[in-house]
Ligand SMILES: NC(=O)C1=CN([C@@H]2O[C@H](COP(=O)(O)OP(=O)(O)OC[C@H]3O[C@@H](n4cnc5c(N)ncnc54)[C@H](OP(=O)(O)O)[C@@H]3O)[C@@H](O)[C@H]2O)C=CC1
């Protein structure tokens with residue numbers, strides 16, 4: 507199935523990332539979107555974007571060919587109890603939940619073609635960097651790749667990289683935002699108004715990203731060296747950066763976020779297995 511062959515998509519949990527997906531799908535395609543949530547504000551928000559908003563997750567799944575799971579990982583067990591098992595059959599399901607493993611998803615969503623993806627909030631403007639696992643089904647994989655392409659760049663990666671990807675690219679916008687805020691505050695401390703500092707720092711970010719992305723430098727360290735004049739201003743700043751252990755700290759930031767993604771995956775797996783076992787116990 508190509509994207510053009512898709513008539514309806516369900517977004518289960520039209521919150522921050524789910525809402526960004528709803529927005530892009532409706533801006534770029536004629537696909538009908540069923541968006542779910544619990545609070546009136548969530549449903550109204552989705553409706554105002556042009557989605558069919560409902561609290562009924564089962565109905566949203568039944569009426570759609572492709573289903574996106576965009577609830578928090580710890581809400582996944584509850585979501586599962588709201589959708590009949592047979593409703594998942596034959597559906598393409600793309601989970602955006604941090605940490606939740608393919609094995610867990612496959613155990614929970616019998617009969618569905620399951621994908622685990624990790625986008626980021628830049629999906630709101632079609633600039634996500636999204637990793638997805640695994641490329642097992644010909645037709646469905648093509649559909650998923652085209653679908654995720656609506657939100658930005660798509661990379662097929664082995665599942666073993668997805669927790670790191672979550673720490674780096676999924677959480678990334680928050681880390682970059684913190685760094686930008688700190689740099690702008692530094693300029694304020696040195697005497698420049700906040701608004702002007704913020705504008706300047708965003709320009710620096712954009713230009714640096716373009717230089718690196720377009721291959722003008724093979725490595726960020728080469729760009730750094732071109733900026734750095736002997737006994738100039740940059741080297742003085744770099745010395746402070748080094749003595750503050752900023753680079754090591756940022757490396758640990760990504761490591762810690764990736765570790766948390768793995769922990770979440772294990773926690774949710776135990777909860778889902780318990781749920782499945784108790785269901786089997788019930789029917790035996
Ligand atoms: N935020 C981000 O940048 C990214 C998040 N993710 C992943 O996406 C998922 C969502 O995160 P985020 O968008 O930040 O979280 P939000 O809390 O903004 O969105 C989650 C949504 O799920 C809804 N929800 C919860 N339970 C149910 C249910 N039983 N039925 C229907 N809707 C339900 C909530 O509805 P209500 O508001 O009405 O309570 C809420 O709107 C997480 O698993 C996260 O790991 C992945 C990549 C980036």
Ligand SMILES: O=C(O)[C@@H]1CCC=N1
Pocket residue numbers: 604672676677
């Ligand atoms: O903080 C989180 O857990 C989610 C996953 C990636 C971005 N936000």
